[in-house]
Amino acid sequence: MIYTVTLNPSIDYVVQLPELKLGEVNRLKTTYKFPGGKGINVSRILSQLGHQNQAWGFLGGLTGKFVSQQLTKLGVANRFTPIADDTRINVKLKAEQETELNAAGPQITPAEKQAFVEQFEHLTATDIVIFSGSVPSSLPQSFYFDLIQKVKERGAEYAVDTTGEALLKTLVTKPLVVKPNNHELADLFDVELSSLEAIKTYGRKLVQMGAQHVMISMAGDGGMLVTKDHCYRSAAPKGTVQNSVGAGDSMLAGFTGTYAATHDPVASFRYGLACGSATAFSADIATKKKIEEVLPQIKIEEF
Ligand SMILES: Nc1ncnc2c1ncn2[C@@H]1O[C@H](COP(=O)(O)OP(=O)(O)O)[C@@H](O)[C@H]1O
Numbered sequence: 001m002i003y004t005v006t007l008n009p010s011i012d013y014v015v016q017l018p019e020l021k022l023g024e025v026n027r028l029k030t031t032y033k034f035p036g037g038k039g040i041n042v043s044r045i046l047s048q049l050g051h052q053n054q055a056w057g058f059l060g061g062l063t064g065k066f067v068s069q070q071l072t073k074l075g076v077a078n079r080f081t082p083i084a085d086d087t088r089i090n091v092k093l094k095a096e097q098e099t100e101l102n103a104a105g106p107q108i109t110p111a112e113k114q115a116f117v118e119q120f121e122h123l124t125a126t127d128i129v130i131f132s133g134s135v136p137s138s139l140p141q142s143f144y145f146d147l148i149q150k151v152k153e154r155g156a157e158y159a160v161d162t163t164g165e166a167l168l169k170t171l172v173t174k175p176l177v178v179k180p181n182n183h184e185l186a187d188l189f190d191v192e193l194s195s196l197e198a199i200k201t202y203g204r205k206l207v208q209m210g211a212q213h214v215m216i217s218m219a220g221d222g223g224m225l226v227t228k229d230h231c232y233r234s235a236a237p238k239g240t241v242q243n244s245v246g247a248g249d250s251m252l253a254g255f256t257g258t259y260a261a262t263h264d265p266v267a268s269f270r271y272g273l274a275c276g277s278a279t280a281f282s283a284d285i286a287t288k289k290k291i292e293e294v295l296p297q298i299k300i301e302e303f
């Protein structure tokens with residue numbers, strides 16, 4: 001079974017307008033609300049692809065109710081810990097450029113945190129836990145690291161998709177896969193990454209620091225997979241980009257779901273790339289049909 005952890009879910013409020021006029025009233029023609037948060041997006045793709053999974057995390061208030069109702073509607077199994085504070089709303093502005101406004105997130109009380117941590121006691125060695133997204137500011141930044149100790153005690157595998165110190169701290173514990181994008185990878189080491197060679201070099205560093213697989217996403221430039229002995233690379237297929245929010249989450253879902261079934265890193269990378277691009281080419285998270293349409297266009301080469 002795959003469990004996704006979204007400590008800080010959201011309603012993603014997506015706003016489309018031809019031009020954003022700062023300092024003026026902007027009237028909106030098109031708006032959408034999606035259940036957001038990285039682990040939730042991962043669960044949505046896993047469910048599309050028929051991989052058994054359950055979404056975990058914290059939900060509260062009317063916003064939290066909206067998220068859980070939508071997940072139930074979408075057929076995503078979930079077991080969120082209820083909280084007193086409100087789940088956040090993240091604003092995604094699609095004008096000349098894509099701008100994201102991601103809120104810090106709700107207060108989590110010690111009792112709510114304890115109730116959540118207890119769920120980890122039931123994991124087994126065949127499970128995979130996917131930790132995705134930011135840690136709400138009311139939880140310690142070491143929270144992923146602490147949860148990983150619980151996962152390891154149960155003999156389960158885990159994937160990590162977060163940034164900065166929270167990501168670096170988890171590497172020594174040997175995660176199955178980490179998925180920074182190229183900008184997040186550059187920020188981790190405070191460098192500019194302007195060539196594929198440089199991206200490979202820094203991807204290797206994450207492997208040396210402990211990650212089993214490092215999957216680097218590069219938006220319209222495709223992706224790279226670095227393992228202990230190999231590096232693979234693929235350009236992105238061409239298509240009309242509709243909404244790239246959740247492309248990275250889709251990529252991680254495709255990789256982990258396929259890996260759980262096959263233990264084949266290249267097949268997993270291939271499926272991950274197809275899921276990422278399929279979501280970029282969709283208004284919401286990709287459907288299975290869209291993913292299967294994109295899959296034959298993915299060409300992977302050793303790099
Ligand atoms: N504009 C695009 N065209 C084609 N594929 C894309 C596009 N944007 C994203 N993808 C695919 O989705 C993957 C994840 O997207 P990316 O934007 O890099 O992740 P994140 O959302 O984590 O920043 C990319 O590696 C690529 O394979």
Ligand SMILES: O=P(O)(O)OC[C@H]1O[C@](O)(COP(=O)(O)O)[C@@H](O)[C@@H]1O
Pocket residue numbers: 008010012035036037038039041090102103132133134135244245246247248249250
């Ligand atoms: O937890 P964070 O880092 O604030 O990110 C949350 C946001 O990330 C998303 O999951 C999208 O992720 P990606 O575009 O990076 O794949 C949104 O649904 C959500 O609003």
